[in-house]
Amino acid sequence: MKEYQTITEISGPLVFAEVDEPVGYDEIVEIETEDGRTLRGQVLESSEGIVSIQVFEGTGGIDRNASVRFLGETMKMPVTEDLLGRVLDGSGNPIDGGPEIVPDERQDIVGKAINPYSREYPEEFIQTGVSAIDGMNTLVRGQKLPIFSGSGLPHNELALQIARQATVPEEDEEGDGSEFAVIFGAMGITAEEANEFMDDFERTGALERSVVFMNLADDPAVERQVTPRLALTTAEYLAFEKDYHVLVILTDMTNYCEALREIGAAREEVPGRRGYPGYMYTDLAQLYERAGRIEGKEGSVTQIPILTMPGDDETHPIPDLTGYITEGQIMMDRDLNSQGIEPPVNVLPSLSRLMDDGIGEGLTREDHGDVSDQMYAAYAEGEDLRDLVNIVGREALSERDNKFLDFADRFEEEFVQQGYDTNRSIDDTLDLGWELLSDLPKTELNRIDEELIEEHYHEDETAEAVQAD
Structure with a gap:
């Protein structure tokens, strides 16, 4: 371990010092100031005759009389x-x-x-x-x-x-x-x-x-x-x-x-x-x-x-x-x-x-991928319809379109919204997804396997009426 008193420049968080032998990149350095403090640094750049050192604790209190020691090892x-x-x-x-x-x-x-x-x-x-x-x-x-x-x-x-x-x-x-x-x-x-x-x-x-x-x-x-x-x-x-x-x-x-x-x-x-x-x-x-x-x-x-x-x-x-x-x-x-x-x-x-x-069978639930895809598609359509409502008003939309608008609102207010203290299991999340998707007619669930729809879809009178129409 060699010690130098050859600091040539101090620039922001960097100290530049002259050396007479090769110094490794990332090598750890100790800088001892005149008031007895020992600061740690790391070699940032090493070229023939001079090295630049970044000082972890900042360069305050360092002057050209400070001693520089190269420890011969990287930070651990x-x-x-x-x-x-x-x-x-x-x-x-x-x-x-x-x-x-x-x-x-x-x-x-x-x-x-x-x-x-x-x-x-x-x-x-x-x-x-x-x-x-x-x-x-x-x-x-x-x-x-x-x-x-x-x-x-x-x-x-x-x-x-x-x-x-x-x-x-x-x-x-x-x-x-x-x-x-x-x-x-x-x-x-x-x-x-x-x-x-x-x-x-x-x-x-x-x-x-x-x-x-x-x-x-x-x-x-x-x-x-x-x-x-x-x-x-x-x-x-x-x-x-x-x-x-x-x-x-x-x-x-x-x-x-x-x-x-x-x-x-x-x-x-x-x-x-x-x-x-x-x-x-x-x-x-x-x-x-x-x-x-x-x-x-x-x-x-x-x-x-x-x-x-x-x-x-x-x-x-x-x-x-x-x-x-x-x-x-x-x-x-x-x-x-x-x-x-x-x-x-x-x-x-x-x-x-x-x-x-x-996701999927053996990792989460087998309906995970289908539910996610269908909610993406329904929410995206609801977002597009929001732009249309700003132009023509909600009254001009069909009953089907209003269903997708309602889905987008509920998706944000019930699925995304949960607060920072609520911990939902993946089963809770997917069950909530099915609850929201069940507000849409079965015929609109075109990204979900029919067997999964029969197993998880929640029938209600409103959905049946829309499907009949």
Whole structure:
């Protein structure tokens, strides 16, 4: 370990120092200031004779007389099963007043990419207890399914609801001993939001099966680059070495990308779209692709990244690139939120690309796919008719069209709307779907197998009268 006093420049969160030997990329650095403080950093760029270092705690108090020590190793996360129930800061240090972490081992936070040959295809259903997700955009073990939200929308409440309620029913029934754990990584959130998260975790008891990483808005932006990697390293350890089914919730990825842009500007990089680094796609892929399952391993890592779209713009680089990498998206809607719908999930632009493999006989119920398809079609038709009503008025529509309008209203008010404290099983969700579909004439249920209609359709006098007409 060599020590230098060769700092040449301090720029934002970066420190530049001269060296006389090669220094490895991502190597951990200790910087000792004149007042005796020791700050940690990481080598961001290494070229002949000079290195740039990003300092996790910020560069305040560092001057050119500070000492720089290169430790010869990359950043590692101390991992152990005892992390469950703990609250850590964005750098992985305990902040819950509990004992120091005694790790079973220390793992590199960059992680290893899962060999595509060893990946097991995701096809086991995860029940979140949220009908708009379970029924219409099903989450599957090993999937990465982001939530696209907007500033001011209640994505935090939805994230907490999923963290409290998520289970793997199939594994519970089999009783194979696999347990469920939640890794919650918060980046750039306010102290008020952090208090809300912790109050909810403690009130509901969800903290017992969770590991929480907290990077606050006033913490250094550089730390935001480390937080999700620490969270995912912990998730991989619990999943692939301790056989847990791990759900990783990362919020807010927009704050993470803003940190990338800030550091890129400090390095005077040539910016890409809207000022974000050109390598942002690669950087996000390194995080998202750490979700998955491995053949021969009982555990799994499932990701729900949450991002707020600046200006509610779906074409913004952050949601745009995220959509390319992940397997779908859950869209939160400002209009539904203004109507008091909780959670305000718009199922029409939402998508789970792995849903078809995670539902059906042996996974959920055999009618799941048909019910979901039929509700999509009926709700979409009701939405189109709402536009027509604005032009010609409801009186000009046929009785059939009015049925679809009523279905769209009930779908939002009874199926999507459930509040943040209601936990619906998949059976509850599908039974509710049949209740809504039974308001439509049987002849309109053209996406459902006839045997399923005979088994689940609720006959009523109104439906029979419309069918007779």
